[in-house]
Amino acid sequence: MLGFVTLAAAAALALAGINFYAVKRMPAGTPLMQEIAGAIREGSDAFISHEYWVIARIAALLAVFLAVCVSWSAGVAFVVGALMSGAAGWIGMKIATIANVRVANKARETGSIGQTLKVAYRGGSVMGLCVGGFALLGLTLMYAIFGKLLGQLNPENLAIQANWLGITYIPFTMTVSGYALGCSIIAMFDRVGGGIFTKAADMGADLVGKTEAHIPEDDARNPATIADNVGDNVGDVAGLGADLLESYIGSMIASVVLVAYMYYTNLHAGEASIQYTLVSRLIVYPLVFAGIGILACIVGILFLLSKKISDNPHRELNFSTQLSAVLTMIGTGVFTWWFLRGEDFGPMGFKLGVLSPWVAAMAGNIAGIVIGQLAEVYTSFDYRRTKLISEASREGTALNITQGMATGMESVFFPILVLALTIILANAVAGLYGVSMAAIGMLSYVVATVSVDTYGPIADNAGGISEMSKLDPSVREITDHLDAVGNTTAAIGKGFAIGSAALAALSLFCSFLYAQANPGDTRGFELNLNFIDTLTLSGGLTGAALPFLFSGILIESVSKAARKMVQEVRRQFEEIPGILTGETRPDYAVCIKISSAGALAEMKLPAMLAVTTPLVGGFLLGPRFVGGLLIGTTLTAVVLALFAANSGGAWDNAKKYIEKGNYGGKGSDAHSASVVGDTVGDPLKDTVGPSLDILIKIIAVISLIAVPLFSKYNLLRWITSLFN
Amino acid sequence: MAGIYYYMTVFPNELLIASMLKPDQFGSYLATSIKTGSHEQLMFVELTGEFGNDFDWAYARKHTVPHENGKLKNSIYLAAYRVLERIPLDKMGRLYMTTPDGRTLGLEQSPFPDAAEEAPYxxxxxxxxxxxxxxxxxxxxxxxxxxxxxxxxxxxxxxxxxxxxxxxxxxxxxxxxxxxxxxxxxxxxxxxxxxxxxxxxxxxxxxxxxxxxxxxxxxxxxxxxxxxxxxxYAMPSREVLSASHYDWARSAMII
Structure with a gap:
């Protein structure tokens, strides 16, 4: 089975390579287009290099800590995870900065929406395929090397063991958790750093360029416009890819940890009713499930790239994604029946026999689609909610903000209800394993969704390049059309990211509870969290407040960096008068440096807050406090992330609706109000929301890894022992 | 040597200005030059030459010369009061519309539309x-x-x-x-x-x-x-602006 998974991962990476070079070989347009694209590429490369250098130093410390205090295999797995996630983000960002200018050029040469769409999608598919390919390749390596070669998956090793510090865990679960943490660390910094960069640049460009100097969007005279385009690549491409890769891995390792601990506790309860053959299959099952998903997505991608494309990009992209989803459903259904048939599922709580985990996964899959559609209902101007914000803008800025907040708050309820129902259904058909399968199901065609999500920023960049290169307005029309579709797909993608993060976090939370088991735990081991317990309740309250502190710091970081950008853009306009007359080129590089330095300086605090909070809480007050912390954080972070993503998206699209010539259109009072609303929503939707996805998962993974440590060593326990 | 242009601004106020700048440079200068500029929307007409004795043309010719560093003279103000009424309409050339970010579009004269669309107001x-x-x-x-x-x-x-x-x-x-x-x-x-x-x-x-x-x-x-x-001066349609004057139309927020 591992051979099949390796083949799927290799196929994904091979196709990514083919698409990468196919895009690279395409002509890059006029010298001016190449010059502008070159500036965007250099800015993106410079930021990612600096960012990865910062991450590398922090990751090296964490790797050593893991290797020494927990297990060397976890340390190695952590490094591999970080490398895989880093590689996916870097290649994705790279292809985005290569594809953007080629998309613009294809529109220039052909004037065809369909052919231009193909180039953008081919570029986006590189990111999607890399996310799936690298994630699965790394995890398969963990299975092959640590699981098979070093025997961590042997029945005798699927047991809780103690390390030299007396810390107890099941070796293979710790190894894969280390791998997940490596992915999480990259995702956290990519999302937070990229989010701060992109919004600082965007807000700086808009606040001075548009509002003060009355320069249109993407005008080459705006000193921050190249930084804005760089931000699309480092935030929306690298950040999004690393985020979904982390969710993908998080959901898979949660299922592995669950199965391993269920097997162990069941075995030591003296029942031995869960057979090792079933356990070994259920441990490999998520990997193969994901492998089938990747192959289905490859078919979907190839189908879109090989067919004659119509001029309706939304329909084409939807069809490709839906084809991937349907093939995944069919393929995994057949595989589930073939792979798990004949096993005894009773002790695992599977109520629908062999197809139980598949049904749970499909519940997650459908939930993802429904959450995505709900996001569209609340954020697209094709629906009433966003139009109401546009309409409220006629009465001024305050009511635009009020209506946007109302929409954002209301938008939270139904996706949460869908998640709750999915959890209940998944648990009913396949127990806790089913919940983790629901997360896997939601992400099973992640390659297709990331491909579509990455296509958006590529098209957006292409529009910017067309504008700055003074290409024919018809070119901008094509790229604008593609970009508009990208905005819708991005809103749906955010729904997927948040939904999958919540399910993955819940699975990881169950694993966290299991991971507190000690060697020989038998019937006395209880999988529950008592919220009447004051420590747990205190943890819950602290956890509930954490996302607000985290979000506040992020918004402040964006604000600080944006203020510096505003000052720089004003300075350039003031000191270089030739910029506005078009005689002198602005100093784009300084603005890129400001965004870059701001993001690198500001990303550390929120990222470290996410990493250290469960550790500090655990070492001070122990696992009960951290258990509460996890639940508290997950509940408010999911709610806040949905609010941030949907309100920000709705404000953005409410402005776009007015700009389409409604309620007075551009230049009207309603437009001015909607511009303020959009600016308020910018850091919410592109910095806070995405970063909260990671917060949910990273504190769950860190808690999962560290729980054996702080279960044994914590201040409260030590003080209590003094009085006993 | 660059010549002298005479411009009458009609919006936001009426001025008669001599300048060495071509119309698009003049519009850009008025809207955006001198530090951050005023970022005003303004309109002006290029006059086709000197006329009558109402204005001090000699003063204009004397002062509208390049600076010592060779830079063209931006503006010499000749009148700021009751300007339009003193300028013959047959001396009016193209009408220019400048956007707050300094982009300028010139309009040619065309026959006055005789029949207007019937409307209650x-x-x-x-x-x-x-x-x-x-x-x-x-x-x-x-x-x-x-x-x-x-x-x-x-x-x-x-x-x-x-x-x-x-x-x-x-x-x-x-x-x-x-x-x-x-x-x-x-x-x-x-x-x-x-x-x-x-x-x-x-x-x-x-x-x-x-x-x-x-x-x-x-x-x-x-x-x-x-x-x-x-x-x-007929205003071009949105379609014409989009096709032929895209940058200006974007700056004017028409498209």
């Missing part, structure tokens, strides 16, 4: 020398004639004006008409009623609308009128 923006927003029952040509006629008690010696598109409160899709939408709608309605129901020829809706006027709301073009004489 019309909305006019007076641009020079006064700036009221006016609701009137008179079509484009008649409105100008009326404003400069002897019979009108408040008649002006000359006037530059344009007709505007307005949207009623209940229309959602309006196009980019800018700040006129939702602006004092109750008052607008009462002014319209004054014209359509009470039979007034003109009703001032706002004594000066200069701070809010934008090119987006211009309906068919700009008229310059004196007694017995008139000239016309």
């Amino acid at each position: 019309y909305v006019y923006q007076d641009l020079c020398p006064v700036h009221p927003l006016v609701i009137s029952s008179l079509p484009l040509k008649d409105f100008g004639d009326y404003m400069v006629s002897d019979t009108f008690k408040l008649s002006l010696p000359a006037l530059c004006y344009c007709d505007l598109s307005v949207a009623t409160q209940d229309s959602v899709h309006t196009g980019n008409i800018g700040p006129l939408y939702d602006h004092k709608f109750g008052h607008l309605k009462r002014c319209i009623e004054a014209v359509t129901i009470r039979g007034k020829k003109t009703k001032i809706m706002e004594r000066t609308f200069a701070g809010r006027f934008t090119y987006q709301s211009v309906k068919s073009g700009f008229a310059f009128i004196k007694r017995g004489k008139k000239i016309w």
Whole structure:
């Protein structure tokens, strides 16, 4: 089975390579287009290099800590995870900065929406395929090397063991958790750093360029416009890819940890009713499930790239994604029946026999689609909610903000209800394993969704390049059309990211509870969290407040960096008068440096807050406090992330609706109000929301890894022992 | 050596300026130069040469010379009061519209439109020398004639004006008409009623609308009128602007 998974991962990476070079070989347009694209590429490369250098130093410390205090295999797995996630983000960002200018050029040469769409999608598919390919390749390596070669998956090793510090865990679960943490660390910094960069640049460009100097969007005279385009690549491409890769891995390792601990506790309860053959299959099952998903997505991608494309990009992209989803459903259904048939599922709580985990996964899959559609209902101007914000803008800025907040708050309820129902259904058909399968199901065609999500920023960049290169307005029309579709797909993608993060976090939370088991735990081991317990309740309250502190710091970081950008853009306009007359080129590089330095300086605090909070809480007050912390954080972070993503998206699209010539259109009072609303929503939707996805998962993974440590060593326990 | 250009600004105020800058440079200079610039929307007409004795042309010729460093002289102000009335309409060349970010579009003169679209009321923006927003029952040509006629008690010696598109409160899709939408709608309605129901020829809706006027709301073009004489600059359609003057139209927020 591992051979099949390796083949799927290799196929994904091979196709990514083919698409990468196919895009690279395409002509890059006029010298001016190449010059502008070159500036965007250099800015993106410079930021990612600096960012990865910062991450590398922090990751090296964490790797050593893991290797020494927990297990060397976890340390190695952590490094591999970080490398895989880093590689996916870097290649994705790279292809985005290569594809953007080629998309613009294809529109220039052909004037065809369909052919231009193909180039953008081919570029986006590189990111999607890399996310799936690298994630699965790394995890398969963990299975092959640590699981098979070093025997961590042997029945005798699927047991809780103690390390030299007396810390107890099941070796293979710790190894894969280390791998997940490596992915999480990259995702956290990519999302937070990229989010701060992109919004600082965007807000700086808009606040001075548009509002003060009355320069249109993407005008080459705006000193921050190249930084804005760089931000699309480092935030929306690298950040999004690393985020979904982390969710993908998080959901898979949660299922592995669950199965391993269920097997162990069941075995030591003296029942031995869960057979090792079933356990070994259920441990490999998520990997193969994901492998089938990747192959289905490859078919979907190839189908879109090989067919004659119509001029309706939304329909084409939807069809490709839906084809991937349907093939995944069919393929995994057949595989589930073939792979798990004949096993005894009773002790695992599977109520629908062999197809139980598949049904749970499909519940997650459908939930993802429904959450995505709900996001569209609340954020697209094709629906009433966003139009109401546009309409409220006629009465001024305050009511635009009020209506946007109302929409954002209301938008939270139904996706949460869908998640709750999915959890209940998944648990009913396949127990806790089913919940983790629901997360896997939601992400099973992640390659297709990331491909579509990455296509958006590529098209957006292409529009910017067309504008700055003074290409024919018809070119901008094509790229604008593609970009508009990208905005819708991005809103749906955010729904997927948040939904999958919540399910993955819940699975990881169950694993966290299991991971507190000690060697020989038998019937006395209880999988529950008592919220009447004051420590747990205190943890819950602290956890509930954490996302607000985290979000506040992020918004402040964006604000600080944006203020510096505003000052720089004003300075350039003031000191270089030739910029506005078009005689002198602005100093784009300084603005890129400001965004870059701001993001690198500001990303550390929120990222470290996410990493250290469960550790500090655990070492001070122990696992009960951290258990509460996890639940508290997950509940408010999911709610806040949905609010941030949907309100920000709705404000953005409410402005776009007015700009389409409604309620007075551009230049009207309603437009001015909607511009303020959009600016308020910018850091919410592109910095806070995405970063909260990671917060949910990273504190769950860190808690999962560290729980054996702080279960044994914590201040409260030590003080209590003094009085006993 | 570069020549001298004579420009009469008609919006936001009337000035006669000599300059060595070509029209697009002149527009850009007025809107954006000198540090961060004023970022004003402005309109000016290029005059076709010197005329009469009302203005000190010799002073202009003497001072409109390059700076010592060779840089062209931006502006020599010749008059700032009652300028339009003293300039013969036959000396007017192209009309230029400059956006707040300094992009300039030139309009050629074209025949004055004779037949106006029949409507119960019309909305006019007076641009020079006064700036009221006016609701009137008179079509484009008649409105100008009326404003400069002897019979009108408040008649002006000359006037530059344009007709505007307005949207009623209940229309959602309006196009980019800018700040006129939702602006004092109750008052607008009462002014319209004054014209359509009470039979007034003109009703001032706002004594000066200069701070809010934008090119987006211009309906068919700009008229310059004196007694017995008139000239016309047609506003290009949105389609023409989009196809041929894309950058300007974006800066003017028309597209």
